[in-house]
Amino acid sequence: MRNSTCLLQPSLATTLVLPVIYSSLFPAGIFGNILAVWTLSRRAPTKRTQYIYLANLVTANLLVCSTMPFLAVYFSRGYQWSYDSVACSIANHLGTLIMHVSMYVTIIILCSIALCQYATLKKNSDAQYSQAVNENFYRCVLKKFCQPKFAKYLCIIIWLTVLCITATAIIYNVLERTTEEFQRCYNIKVEAGEFTAMIAASLATACFFISFMTVLLSYYCLTRHLSKIQKNSCIGEKHLIYSTVKRNILVIQMVLTVCFLPYHIFRPIFYVLLTNNDCPTLNYLVEIKNFLTCLAAAKSSLDPVITLLLDKTFKKRLYGLFTKPTPEHHKRKVDIFTKESQNVKE
Template structure:
């Protein structure tokens, strides 16, 4: 390879990303943990939604689709663990590299933006339940500005199913064309670039001009959704203050506190897992666009020089991991968000533990509720109890 003159600028694609110990050890370990926790957790959640809950509420529909998305994410986790452990040694045209590039990358971004949109719709459906079934000394501003039918639709399971289909279509339709263009056109620009012909290289990790610019759209969508959740939270707080004057409406107060808690849970998930990545991503884009061309030192080979963005690439990957780790914690969020899911999950876990250990008399325990018919009867009894106590918040609204 010819050595460029002193202080001669070279293309950044000719430089190597230098993965640190954190990238080669911590990220693979974290993705292995993601696989071991997200796969069984979301599989159990999906089983509970489809087989243990007879009457699906809008929240159940949304969380069921989120579980499917998380299961797809968990399947890709082992490939990501291998990529960060050995991607710097894989050939760019190798099978594993091409699998990560063409298969894993679209699934990851589809999962992230499906989760953002679905969590936003969960918050809106809870907010609609509050508007329709609570009382205050005066109606909410949202109730006066928006048509009543809008809040009715948000609390319908059929409408939630149509929303989820649309969310999948938007996420797949928005992510796949960009990733296809990126993998077919921009990623090929690193071929023939000497030491950059490895899988973990600047072109694949930083992206080209077109794919980097297109990231502006999903980032804007995230902040719009985040703003909607914050507005829902503020409206619920205002509604609670107005409802405190109606001291005799205890049911409404229970519903208000539960809706507030659920929206806070969603806001925490968005803030902790997804907000840091979406804040850093535009900063990262700006840094790549305004980066000065790297210069070559004649005392070493080009391949021995580290790309100036190596550290920032690792920060980006760490924050993206934080966004994906949500797939492991989502089953815990389901338990906090939905009382029926929590009840059925704990019942199923207690039943399985009883079947393994047996009772005190040495006789094996049995699950008394099996099949959809038994589930309907069980939930009808719970619904009757809820009606008798006046707590309708245990029904399909929440």
């Protein structure tokens, strides 16, 4: 790399603030996601498509959260480690690499959940959907995202792809270590990567923007669709269900916008400006990148809250784990809206 000789000097923001943030996110994320796993395993209907996606989303979140201690130690002590040390290898492989690939699993699954929500609502609100589905490739693809079997296969493919990419990257990094020597672990090669890492990052960035635009298009199409059916008919009591699905897609869009969009806008800028030989500028660029990465990783710790927003049935069952059973005659009244929501989602 052209700037491999530049000696990075981390500021207090990197050596103090980032470790504190990661150390705070770790227990909150682990506790919240383990609680989500427990709730899903005890009370969730395993055959529902939504819960297949949620189970894989929580798994990816746990992987991201499990890397946070390694990242906290790396940012607080990495500038003191030698590049060939075991600690540097662990922080680089178990920290940065696994965190990044797990983040992209969450992005793809969030996109799949948005498509599933949009497709189920359109299917249930469009009287001609079943007749047109075989004639319209777009609707056929949307319908697939609502099928539990397809959801399982999609998640398996995503994880296999992630495992292959992770294994390949680790092997490549181990082999490349012998070709170039650095004194410290916190260096421009670890922070920016080699040419192959840049190619992989470019593909990942493209994957994010495809997912981002897909969710945005789903929300736009859903808004237009609801506007159309409101003009042509009275949706009455189903209005709450339509509003819930619209809100769910909006929540996913907001998560992608707030947590992931800043990082993916900055990443191409970061690689373009790496050609600059000014070391102070490179230090600032690396620190901005690391804070935006931290913002993206924070999403995994906040995801249990997002899950509660996305699924009222999940919220009800989580509440039921900590309360006494509700009498049947009262439970029947409480479940009216929940049953209606399940019919739309299935």
